């Protein structure tokens with residue numbers, strides 16, 4: 463304990479003995495949180511909220527209180543002091559009673575999750591790149607959010623009047639046409655840089671247990687020009703949303719650069735810039751959602767190449783164009799939609815030479831460069847369109863993996879990866895042994 467501790471910290475220290483008791487409860491609480499009863503896949507509906515002025519004030523208060531609690535607890539953790547529960551905290555700061563108490567509780571659990579992820583990352587038990595320890599949340603961050611859990615049906619939704627009931631906030635208007643019947647698990651309310659409010663509603667989703675027979679298989683090759691080229695030879699007519707709005711964005715950004723920083727005009731101009739960005743992102747997402755829904759409705763199995771988007775955007779001097787496509791997002795959409803609809807999703811290894819192989823005779827054209835859009839196969843003489851050929855190769859490789867997995871009865875989950883031995887438990891292997899693959903029809 464340092465001698466420079468501020469008075470507020472000292473007051474909290476005096477509550478330590480009580481806090482230790484409380485921490486035990488919170489650990490038990492957390493254990494329950496970690497093991498939800500229904501462990502199946504979840505589905506989220508993100509809806510745009512239209513709160514009134516009083517509700518906006520209360521939403522900002524909730525963001526603020528959650529942030530304060532998070533930052534104070536993080537500071538205590540950094541000083542290796544026990545973390546009290548929010549009830550202790552509330553008695554010290556009575557204004558916290560104004561906001562949703564479950565949101566405060568979730569704020570503490572979010573900090574715990576951040577630490578868990580950090581330690582897992584240190585030990586190498588976490589996928590992806592290494593992450594650092596939790597940081598302090600800033601009031602000036604453009605993204606603000608809080609999470610609330612549905613307890614005793616305190617979160618309700620009325621699809622007729624298009625209103626959602628949030629704890630302490632009351633009935634808030636929203637705009638969306640989708641309807642669901644499952645119970646609401648939790649809601650995350652957020653504000654984005656364009657100062658729009660959204661609610662992400664989490665519900666349990668039942669998934670078909672038996673996978674569809676993969677008779678209609680589609681392979682993709684990612685193309686800069688068309689977004690995707692599929693194995694049937696179709697090229698998507700992709701509107702380049704960023705390129706379309708680039709001038710408008712530059713115009714607004716130039717206006718922003720002329721404003722005095724931290725002035726009122728600067729702040730309002732900043733929102734205008736954020737609105738252009740939001741419009742681009744929304745249009746792109748809408749396009750990708752419609753396309754992925756159409757594909758997963760039509761086909762039983764979808765094969766894509768797993769590409770390293772970050773490296774491509776950085777190394778090929780095509781950054782803006784690569785990021786404008788949203789391939790990563792598209793592939794993610796295909797994956798979860800295939801899971802929901804009981805269809806197959808196969809990721810092909812990124813080292814698979816899809817462009818260089820001839821799809822007719824299997825000749826490997828090592829001399830092929832990025833500039834060659836059309837080439838003639840030295841083996842069989844076929845004139846190959848680079849993208850279509852790659853898409854056919856991806857589909858054939860996907861069918862090979864599907865065949866292998868179904869025959870060796872290792873299929874079970876959506877993302878079947880390219881190579882590797884079976885590591886699934888024996889009882890799961892047996893349950894899928896009856897499945898057979900129908901080949902040839904979709905080719």
Ligand SMILES: [Zn+2]
Pocket residue numbers: 820821822823824825839840841842843844
């Ligand atoms: Zn050939």
